[in-house]
Amino acid sequence: MKRRGTNPAHSGLHWANLLTCLPRQFRHFYLLRWPLWYRQCCPLPAMPSGVICVRPQGVHLPSPDHFTETIERRVYDMTMRSSGSAAALTVVLAVLAAPANADDRPDSHAPIGVMADHTHKAGEVMVSYRFMHMDMGGTRKGTMAIDPDTIATTVPNRFFGRPGQPPTLRVVPLEMRTDMHMIGVMYAPVDWVTLMAMGSYVSKSMSHRTYRGGMGTNDLGGFTTAPDGFGDTSLAAIFPIKKTHDFEFSVKAGVSIPTGSTTRTAQVLTPMNMQPTLRLPYAMQLGSGTWDLQPGATVSKRSGPWGWGAQYAGTIRTGTNREGYRLGDSHVATAWVSRRFAPWISASLRVSGRTTGNIRGIDPMIVAPVQTADPANYGGERLDVHFGTNLIGTGGGLKGLRLGMELGLPIVQDLNGPQMEGNWMLTLGVQKAF
Numbered sequence: 561m562k563r564r565g566t567n568p569a570h571s572g573l574h575w576a577n578l579l580t581c582l583p584r585q586f587r588h589f590y591l592l593r594w595p596l597w598y599r600q601c602c603p604l605p606a607m608p609s610g611v612i613c614v615r616p617q618g619v620h621l622p623s624p625d626h627f628t629e630t631i632e633r634r635v636y637d638m639t640m641r642s643s644g645s646a647a648a649l650t651v652v653l654a655v656l657a658a659p660a661n662a663d664d665r666p667d668s669h670a671p672i673g674v675m676a677d678h679t680h681k682a683g684e685v686m687v688s689y690r691f692m693h694m695d696m697g698g699t700r701k702g703t704m705a706i707d708p709d710t711i712a713t714t715v716p717n718r719f720f721g722r723p724g725q726p727p728t729l730r731v732v733p734l735e736m737r738t739d740m741h742m743i744g745v746m747y748a749p750v751d752w753v754t755l756m757a758m759g760s761y762v763s764k765s766m767s768h769r770t771y772r773g774g775m776g777t778n779d780l781g782g783f784t785t786a787p788d789g790f791g792d793t794s795l796a797a798i799f800p801i802k803k804t805h806d807f808e809f810s811v812k813a814g815v816s817i818p819t820g821s822t823t824r825t826a827q828v829l830t831p832m833n834m835q836p837t838l839r840l841p842y843a844m845q846l847g848s849g850t851w852d853l854q855p856g857a858t859v860s861k862r863s864g865p866w867g868w869g870a871q872y873a874g875t876i877r878t879g880t881n882r883e884g885y886r887l888g889d890s891h892v893a894t895a896w897v898s899r900r901f902a903p904w905i906s907a908s909l910r911v912s913g914r915t916t917g918n919i920r921g922i923d924p925m926i927v928a929p930v931q932t933a934d935p936a937n938y939g940g941e942r943l944d945v946h947f948g949t950n951l952i953g954t955g956g957g958l959k960g961l962r963l964g965m966e967l968g969l970p971i972v973q974d975l976n977g978p979q980m981e982g983n984w985m986l987t988l989g990v991q992k993a994f
């Protein structure tokens with residue numbers, strides 16, 4: 561028998577056994593297709609250990625989960641097809657490595673910017689750390705850019721009439737950076753639910769230009785406010801409604817606990833050249849101040865080297881916070897495709913659409929001639945594209961360690977009020993399951 565096309569380093573004894581016990585037409589097909597399969601799928605070390613016996617009467621396997629859609633899956637399919645005509649057939653696969661698991665693939669997790677996309681098996685624990693950076697700069701009203709001089713001379717100040725408040729906005733935000741560190745733990749007490757907890761530490765920084773006096777475009781100077789501290793904490797339960805080796809549909813019930821501050825203050829520069837310490841506007845606070853419901857649903861599927869998925873994630877605010885307002889609800893819909901290039905790396909392309917509602921109510925302590933102090937200048941719609949990669953360690957001390965990166969860029973932004981626009985965001989994350 562010719563072994564043209566097999567890789568001697570990987571075929572050896574086991575594959576010789578497999579091939580010689582298969583029917584002729586199967587052998588032929590298998591040999592012809594082998595190089596293609598070899599390129600497409602995880603090589604042998606990712607395949608199941610133990611014995612797979614296929615007989616016309618039935619199949620005995622370690623567990624259905626041990627099927628990935630790669631070689632052993634196709635061996636199984638073709639064997640089942642040919643077994644009707646063949647005599648009793650036994651295929652013995654005695655392979656080298658630890659049990660294959662769909663979770664050993666880089667693309668079995670969504671791009672790192674997507675949270676709560678998967679569930680775990682009973683007893684599994686996963687810890688994760690994510691770093692997220694968001695960079696904003698410039699201002700839009702609707703979809704149109706608006707420059708600082710125009711804001712300072714034409715946009716009305718909602719606090720005009722109170723002592724010291726000019727008729728137009730005289731402080732204009734120029735740039736904003738947000739860094740978030742997120743620590744998450746997932747734990748599945750049973751197969752049908754995975755519990756998740758995530759805490760965050762947030763650093764924000766916003767630079768501003770202050771215009772001198774009540775009119776004109778004379779630049780008085782600039783200042784930066786930079787609060788940091790713990791953000792809100794989320795708890796969730798994810799239920800896998802349907803889960804197979806290459807498909808998962810899950811729904812999430814979550815709640816966000818208001819552990820982040822809504823009362824941070826900082827020193828500012830006023831148009832009258834004073835430097836009081838004021839409560840920071842809504843965008844610069846670290847939490848929502850309300851208990852928020854976070855429902856979600858995720859579907860994902862893999863086929864050969866390709867994968868795709870989609871998710872809905874909502875944040876529904878409940879009640880009004882102690883300061884007298886409620887942030888807008890947000891709804892995010894996202895979809896991605898991924899392509900695996902090797903057992904340890906996949907790349908992804910994702911789009912996400914987000915709609916965010918207005919702030920309801922007002923914090924009476926937030927008063928300033930700046931767009932961020934007006935609750936009407938929050939919320940809007942945006943569409944982003946994200947380029948990502950997932951890596952997974954396949955051996956040694958790095959085995960099972962995941963690393964994800966994703967860069968997001970806005971395509972469309974339609975923002976309420978004059979509001980700062982997004983420039984780019986970066987998410988880095990590591991995950992490890994035990």
Ligand SMILES: [Cu+2]
Nearest residue numbers: 678680686746
């Ligand atoms: Cu997990």
